[in-house]
Amino acid sequence: MRRVVFVIFEGFQSLDLTGPYEVFQYAGHLSDGGYDCRVVAPEAGPVASRSGLPVHASYGIGDLDPAEVDTLVVAGGVGVDAACEDPELVGWVRRAAEGAARGVGVQRRVPAGRRRGAGRPPGHHPLVPRTGAEEAHPELDVDCDPIFIRDGPVWTSAGVTAGMDLALALVEDDLGRDVAHAVARQLVLFLRRPGSQSQFSxxxxxxxxxxxxxxxxxxxxxxxxxxxxxxxxxxxxxxxxxxxxxxxxxxxxxxxxxxxxxxxxxxxxxxxxxxxxxxxxxxxxxxxxxxxxxxxxxxxxxxxxxxxxxxxxxxxxxxxx
Missing domain, CATH: 1.10.10.60 (Homeodomain-like)
Structure with missing residues (x-):
């Protein structure tokens, strides 16, 4: 069982959670378990998304050991700026990211690193708003064009539905092409897009x-x-x-x-x-x-x-x- 932990906060983008969550959950059904998905917030209980839709976080950061996270998924949304000011949340995310096999950032505001969040430098803030990231953190190489990027153990996506593309890529990485395609078919994701494909329209x-x-x-x-x-x-x-x-x-x-x-x-x-x-x-x-x-x-x-x-x-x- 791979433990996938989703981090949310007041004002998060709900699709950043629900899209990837459904991908992992369905993949788990196809693989006799596969994934143990958990939602964590600063405190357990209802958390209001950007749209006002409340989501119940089963765990607060004090209830879940960050060392037990296999894949860490940080949602995006307008509330990330306030989340960055919460030292306990930031500290928990940092510890979880350091021990996790993979760190994932969904949306425009994602974990920091070499390419829109990939490969975080030692001691760097684990949540960095995309807007102005290049100026505030010149060590970042922010690439706004691809749907998602993988740089070592850190994956980051363009956000919203692109988070589902990223989750499908993670499923394929874990369970193979057949399972990933079966999930895409079930969720009516007609094309499982490659990460390098631009968000073109x-x-x-x-x-x-x-x-x-x-x-x-x-x-x-x-x-x-x-x-x-x-x-x-x-x-x-x-x-x-x-x-x-x-x-x-x-x-x-x-x-x-x-x-x-x-x-x-x-x-x-x-x-x-x-x-x-x-x-x-x-x-x-x-x-x-x-x-x-x-x-x-x-x-x-x-x-x-x-x-x-x-x-x-x-x-x-x-x-x-």
């Missing part, structure tokens, strides 16, 4: 434009990703000069027009790879990349995986379904 990564001309440019790109979308073409559609378009687009959307076009095309390629069998070269021509190699470079730059690997992961999940 055009709407999430860009602001929506405020003015009609820029909205027209964005709509044209999203309607036909494979069409010609040079600066001159977009400027003609908007009735702006190329220079004026460049400036206003970057101001309103947050990225230059060329970068936005590439992101939309990568998103379209991602959907096509997941849903069909169109060859990469043909897909590249249809979506405006020109060549398969250009598509591969763009795909890897934004998502951290090759198009072929991305497609294979969907096929593998369909085979298990």
């Amino acid at each position: 055009v709407p999430l990564w860009t602001a929506r434009p405020a003015s009609d001309p820029i909205r027209a440019a964005v709509s044209a790109v999203e309607a036909e990703p494979g069409a010609r979308h040079s600066i001159a073409d977009l400027a003609d559609r908007c009735g702006l000069s190329p220079r004026h378009l460049q400036r206003r687009f970057a101001d309103e959307v947050g990225v230059p027009p060329a970068a936005y076009v590439e992101r939309v095309r990568v998103e379209a390629a991602r959907r096509a790879l997941a849903e069909g069998d169109e060859p990469v070269e043909a897909l590249a021509r249809r979506l405006g990349f020109g060549t398969g190699e250009t598509l591969r470079r763009s795909f890897h730059r934004h998502l951290g995986v090759a198009p072929s690997d991305y497609r294979e992961r969907f096929r593998a999940m369909k085979e298990y379904a």
Whole structure:
């Protein structure tokens, strides 16, 4: 039995607990036990999550020996700043992390270390808010792009549903691929994403434009990703000069027009790879990349995986379904 201990506090993100908890619990059912999941808080009893949903912590930090933790999972959420000011909680987390086989941070505010929490330096604070972490702790290398990162015994995720991806990876590490896929299928997690895959989505990564001309440019790109979308073409559609378009687009959307076009095309390629069998070269021509190699470079730059690997992961999940 592997003891997985979840640390929560007032204002924690409830999905950071419930998502991974369900993954481990179901994996335990498939493996004749496997995991002993426990929830600990500064004090035993109901703990209010960020949304107000109360969760009962069966243990207070005084009730559970930190030396008996195999995998330590620290939830994120807006309450982490106040949690960092609790010396007893911080001390308990530090002792548990030092003895645990693995330490896991879920959400934007996670255990500290080399890469968003991985590999904590000796004596370093075990809970560090992501916001401003680089300035407050220059020894950290905070990587905001991957879904999750493993650095030695410390794993950290982007948060919320990405915590379930991380938990599935831990299950696979413990119990093998078949159990992890069975859990993903049961919980309707269609794709068990690799940790290096970016949290990519055009709407999430860009602001929506405020003015009609820029909205027209964005709509044209999203309607036909494979069409010609040079600066001159977009400027003609908007009735702006190329220079004026460049400036206003970057101001309103947050990225230059060329970068936005590439992101939309990568998103379209991602959907096509997941849903069909169109060859990469043909897909590249249809979506405006020109060549398969250009598509591969763009795909890897934004998502951290090759198009072929991305497609294979969907096929593998369909085979298990």
